[in-house]
Amino acid sequence: MILPVIVLCLVFLLTITRQIGSIRLDLWQIMGLGALAVLLTCQISVSEAISSINMDVMLFLFGVFAIGQALEASGYLSLVSYNFFKGAKNMDAIILFVLFGMGFASAFLMNDTLAIIGTPVVLLLARQHQINPKMLLLALAFAVTTGSVTSPIGNPQNLLIALNGSIEDPFVAFAQYLLLPTILNLTAAYFVLKFFFREHFSTTVLNHSQPHICDDKLARLSRLSLILLIFLVCLKILIQLLAISFDFRLTYIALIAAIPVLVLNSRRYELVKGMDWHTLLFFASMFILMESVWDSGFFQGFLADTKQSIISIPMVLIVSVVLSQFISNVPLVALYLPILSHASVDAGGLLALAAGSTIAGNLSVLGAASNVIIIHNAEKKGNVTLTFIEFFKIGVPLTIIQTGIYWLFLSF
Template identity: 35%
Template structure:
């Protein structure tokens, strides 16, 4: 009887995973159905099948991550609606005036990548289409290389910060890292900047674009600050969050931590910021509540998948104990890159963090958690389905400018870029693991 029940659990979990994979593979053609709707349906299946009993729903949700997202989405909405984000990016682009196509692409990569480390990366993706098309028109090249530069830069840049993307925050809250902000930048800062410099060169050379062309006129993408008061508040709030996280990390090294639940810091700062905004209701409308619903229902769905035991056999076979640094690093990277292509990187990260904790990985095994962060994030560079930001940029280009690229064209370039990314990140992480 018990065995048949476990079989039923695995059947349900398998159905949900296949359902999610099928949707993710077809979502570029079915954009009218948001991902959060499908994840919400998946969570309902888990509840109705009793893999996640109703009494366990609340305990399945990581509210620290939810509060983090609400706080960061609020601050990002302030910065975006005030016009500061568009203004900053237009200044970065104009700074490349009178330079070559290669320098412009590198400026774009560095600028977008650094922004992506401190703002939720999908926000920059929404601005991707107009930036790419404006630049391509003035430089007089195919928009595809610039699409790849921006898509890869958004993904790569978000690696080096615990607030750069949702999976990093998930790892931060689940792993118990003692000083995540400092550890992320110490291990991942330099290799991320190197990747942001090298990746656009790889892309332009793959499209055989020469480096002998100067661009004299670069004002096709104009950005202006619409509300100075809100722009200042947005900057102060973001600086406040970063400062609080760094101070909290420094204090935690000495055992005097202020916030053990770091995810509440952006939420607290955001709640204070709302009071001083010109129009807080407009900012609230700018929050991506679909993403919030996605994460709430994703936690429920992945709890059901975890309880079914569907992936434990695979993980047990491939992942050694934390004492085997070299082997575990490559196992974490391999699983992150492959499984993320099927169930997306955030659900994979939720599943895999649960496994690593069970397998004995603690906050002292910094290399393992940062390897997971790096690999699950750059999984978005491997295929067009690997990161939501890829889809967001491409959908904007398709709907506004009738531009598109195929799954296999992305894969062809993505394999090269991902391998180069790994070649740069790996020495830093492996060396850091042995000296820590």
């Protein structure tokens, strides 16, 4: 039963090198090989593999990918980007706009949504102003990960904790415990980026040129889809605040919002063809591999054996940051949450789990699904990538700083 864990470690190593001999591998291919390995060695059956694929996540991503593709293809995304960033007149302002704008938007539109929409935006900024695209991609990754901490619908693991962690008034609790430290952590991300990319922070005044819409009809439909997406997210927040018993899933939000660009759009086939299918394949493969690792019981045994020593806030933060690198943040929360609940840990401990499992995404590429989305989109649309080492060398100090800030605020 240890074989799935070995396969997972090999996937992790391949993600670092992205190379087998002279063959260069994409992230979706590496994860696909991992899923294929556990299938061929009978660590998981075909039927179990199919049932392990979370269709809610797959359909959510499909809907948001469709909206993002339409926004970009119509030119409307460029116009939205111009209106948002035109007030940023230098590099410092650009980075702060990305960190705080994308960060707080991810708290309500979900981090994966902002990763999809934000990647072409930052690539466009990089081209227009001759900015290092790697710096902007890192800023986007850190923004959507860190910003999503503050809301129970900012990411899937927060939602799981809000629904199953017996937290009263989740929106209020998340804001009360996590808003201020998250603001400090977004500021910390700015200083870390400025330290590592200090030669790129010039004082040159940036001039933004207004883009043109290239397809008026698709732009109108894209705008309608974007408005629908925001409206339905607000409706979901209202349903939760009023404690209305109605299963209004994020999947429904994404698919309903995508109707204008998929049904009313004459370019629908072109749109669907141009979507990022490789990222969807990555997620399907990840679900299969993680299910196999879950079935091995390896990490469940580790947590069960050490449960008395891992319920303090510092240990919750550290363990969730580290283990999220290996089994992803949602499975980690699914494992950890019952241990904390049975130990009658208070809201601070549960929110430490939310914070730790989320900022784990700032440590490495595999720490968050949004990182994979950003890198896949950047490779496809901008012919630029972030290697594991490039991400890791900046992510490590940032994650240490952010973990310390959350520990200070949640412990005292």
